[in-house]
Amino acid sequence: MNRQPKGKTPRRPPKKPSSNQKDPVGVYCRVRPLGTEDEECCIEVISSTTIQLHAPEGFKTNRNGEYKETQYSFKKVFGVSVSQIELFEHVAKPLVDDLIHGKNGLLFTYGVTGSGKTFTMTGSPGQGGLLPRSLDMIFNSIGPYQAKRYVFKTDDKNGLEVQNEVDALLERQRRENNLSVPKTPASRQKLDPEIADMIKSEEAYKADGVDEDSCYSVFVSYIEIYNNYIYDLLEENQEDAIKPKWNGGGTPVRQNTEFIPPQSKILREDQNHNMYVAGCMEVEVKSAEEAFQVFWKGQKKRKVANTRLNRESSRSHSVLIVKLAQAPLDADGDNILQDKNQVTVSQLCLVDLAGSERTGRTGAEGTRIREAGNINQSLLNLRTCIEILRENQMCGTNRMVPYRDSKVTHLFKNYFDGEGKVRMVVCVNPKADDYEETLLVMRFAEMTQEVEVARPVDRPICGFTPGRRHRNQAFKDELTRKLEERGGPTERDLPSVINHLVHSLPPLPSSELTDPHDDITLPRLIEALQNRHRIRQMMIDEYNKAANMMKSMLQELDNNFLSKDNFIHEQNGKMLEMDKVIQNNKAELERLEKKTKMQEHKIDILQKTTKIYEDDKRSLMQELETREQRLQRELSDKRRMEQRMHGVVTDTQHKWEKECDRRVNAMQLEMQNKLWVKDEKLKQLKAIVTESKTTGRPDPPPRQTQPQRPSREERPPAKRSASPSPVPTTTPVRPLHRRSRSAGGEKWVDHKPSSSMDLGTVLQPVIPNAIQVSAPNEKALSKCDRYVLTHQEVASDGEIQTKLIKGEVIKTRGGGQAVQFTDIETLKQELATVPRRKRKSSEGAPASGDHTDGAWTDVETRCSVAMEMRAGSNMGPGYEHHGITKRRKP
Secondary structure, three states: OOOOOOOOOOOOOOOOOOOOOEEEOEEEEEEOOOOOOOOOEOEEEOOOOEEEEEOOHHHHHHOOOOOOEEEEEOOEEEOOOOOHHHHHHHHOHHHHHHHHOOOEEEEEEEEEOOOOHHHHHOEEOOEEOHHHHHHHHHHHHHHHHEOOOOOEEEOOOOOEEEOOHHHHHHHHHHHHHOOOOOOOOOOHHHOOHHHOOOOOHHHOOOOOOOOOOEEEEEEEEEEEEEOOEEEEOOOOOOOOOOOOOEOOOOOEOOOOOOOOOOOOOEEEEOOOOOEEEEOOOOEEEOOHHHHHHHHHHHHOOOOEEOOOOOOOEEOOEEEEEEEEEEEEEOOOOOOEOOOHHHOEEEEEEEEEOOOEOOHHHHOOOOHHHHHHHHHHHHHHHHHHHHHHHHHHHHHOOOOOOOHHHOHHHHHOHHHHHHHEEEEEEEEEOOEHHHHHHHHHHHHHHHHHOOOEEEOOOOOOOOOOOOOHHHHHHHHHHHHHHHHHHHOOOOOOOHHHHHHHHHHHOOOOOOOOOOOOOOOOHHHHHHHHHHHHHHHHHHHHHHHHHHHHHHHHHHHHHHHHHHHHHHHHHHHHHHHHHHHHHHHHHHHHHHHHHHHHHHHHHHHHHHHHHHHHHHHHHHHHHHHHHHHHHHHHHHHHHHHHHHHHHHHHHHHHHHHHHHHHHHHHHHHHHHHHHHHHHHHHHHHHHHHHHHHHHHOOOOOOOOOOOOOOOOOOOOOOOOOOOOOOOOOOOOOOOOOOOOOOHHHOOOOEEEEOOOOOOOOOOOOOOOOOOEEEEOOOOHHHHHHOOEEEEEEEEEOOOOOEEEEEEEEEEEEOOOOOEEEEEEEEEEEEOOOOOOOOOOOOOOOOOOOOOOOOOOHHHHHHHHOOOOOOOOOOOOOOOOOOOOOOOOOOOO
């Protein structure tokens, strides 16, 4: 056998396009009256939309004596004196109108245990709540247009099918014969006395704009969510199956006979991505009384318990699902159109949530603690889903909403995704003991109002001509009237017509035969029968003629109807095409709107970026202008400095040219002095040699008019002593020569730090026209042209040496003074114990120990300081130092 190839997973049908328009979740508040008048109240109704919470006395002390008052706004606030009918008009009536027009709705009550949720939803005798009034309004609106029972049939996949009249009749007979399905009463007299007077006749409401060309049928199902399990309250023998046993540790006992697993229903998703309870029993009802009787039957099975706060506290969330099926009539307006695609199913979910509670206040133990924990956990999951929905809508995030964490949120996820309107009635108890729980309820309600749900789309038009039912009924009435005028039969007097036809025939004569030779009775009977046959044949001919005429008329009408049907089909095809074009245009508009929003967002970003760049550009331009101005100033200062430096360079060049000329002249003079010294030496040597040859006695010292000046290369370095040696007065000397160039007419800044010691020796120069300072300052520098710094340190031989660091004072561009160092002069002290230098013997002269030193030696010994010939000195040949303390000047 060949195995069939595995098929691919079928693609899900596209989800219904949701409307771009969104409506916020409608949140209403109802305040329950206080139990006793002397009880402390913590809630005050400020206006029709605002309430104010007052912290009770206990919370004042717990909050360091602070008295906090907070206000919360709702779509409408109902005070303690509001009636049930007024609450229904504002809250549930719009949802019932949407249900009849093919739109879904969700209404649930929320609040603390004992706040009046069940009373608001169900009511009491004489004060029907939202649920019975909604059922009454539904049947008051669709009563004349209901289909017969079992014309609509559920397919166990959250859908409905349409049956013809024959199949519906067979289904009715089969259901009536099936004893497992008990009959539900359809009259008010058979209702339970507890619910008999829920709604008064004068309080009945009726929806406007009901489609008369459609047939309707109502199905109700009732479930409860207990400990996060789903149970069908309309099933039989379900009471014992949902009571699991627990061991002493508080955990379920598994795999033994003591534990009975709960028979929970499963949530599934239909082909339109709507969530439904699989296997849930749906009962078709034909009146408000019957529907409410079914509800009350399931209400008795709901889990309630007696707690410290509430005598009948709901231990589960109850959900009544009212499903309305509607299908259009055919073109004749007589029968329901046998097309499943034309069936519209809308549903209204009425949810009575269990109240949140604290086990410390309720005094719950054992099973009650587990029930309270599951209730609080499911309500917490509901708050979490609402909070994430609000965050996604307000902040633009795309966080996943945890619908699957709880059966309550998972069942109603389609409503928050845009499958219908969502309304919530927040019930609060104003007593001070519930203040903390009421505060949490108010915060949740305030957050829920900020969630927006997409507005559901309208039901598509079937394409048939409106008013079909009314025209069909008018046609039947007119046909009946015409038949009555012509004496023809009608449906209501068919037996009388038959009797009239029988009496219109000739009466039969007496057919009793008493004589076998009677020849009159039989011929007379035969003649009467022939007359009757002739009349019957004439009637048949007339009937056939009328039937043919009617047939031709019907054929003509059928042709007209066919042509109209073809025209209608063509128009429907065009409308479908136009609908497709409209849907495409809507999709294109949505895409363009999204693109426009994105472009606007980008434009805003670009504008902000452009503004930032313009500001940066402006600041940079200003900085650039500032820097250009600074650069221009620097360039102008540079040009001025260049001009000044050019002048300084020119002056310096002229100065150095003069200095070079002076030094050349000084060098020439020095060389002439050296030549003169050498000539003198030669003359003296010549005289000595000549005298030694003439006589053998010792030569007297020659008479010198000028002291012999040995050359710079031959004489030893002069030894400086603390006191200079005296110079013979007979020796002519040259004018006083100052070695330092600081003896001119320039003013000096003589900088002698406080760390220098006054040794009282020749190492301390004396500078005329000098300002002595221990630290240079701007005032002293501005008055002088030259600068000298006296620095003392220990030389390598252990003696003290003084350094004179010289420089020129120049003016800076900013108006200050700066020093440019040009020369360093070193003054060094040596020991005074130097052996006297002996005269060298001339060539050819004998060396004798008795020979005394000559004049050259005496002159050299008497000189305490060697004379230094420097370039630029004013000393010339024939000038000598006087025997005074030699002072160096900078």
